[in-house]
Amino acid sequence: MGSIMNAKYKGTCSYCDAEWKVGDKIYYQKTPKAICIEERCFSEQGGKVSEWKPQEKKTGSFNTQPDTNLKMDIPDVPVSDGVKQCAEMVLQCLVTAHHMTKSLYPKLDEETHTFGQIRSKITDQLLSVCHLTKE
DSSP: OBEEEEOSSOEEOTTTOOEEOTTOEEEEETTTTEEESSHHHHHHTTOOBOOOOOOOOOOTTTTOOOOTTOOOOOOOOOOOHHHHHHHHHHHHHHHHHHHHHHHHOTTSOTTSHHHHHHHHHHHHHHHHHHHHHHO
């Protein structure tokens, strides 16, 4: 299936000699090869435009709907001291990773998804090092 796209290069149709320039809307299909600025010519070359339409852009860090109806039930179970110690270590690593990310990327906004990804990766690395030093 083909698609309508903005031309990356100027070109000329090998069938009808129609010309297009960079940025013009063209009909393009990789296999079987079909490319033209005219839909009729594109179709005659065996091209078919896909009926797929992109969804509306969603908002939020992960392009998801707002969490207005999100509810999580926390089970009522006892938590062992070992799990509490692990949780404390995770929190310490997270705080340390946050400060490391700020010092490594001082111009990066803390509220961005990129900052969160970097902080998460550093947290994982710190936890791995803590685990290795225990063995």
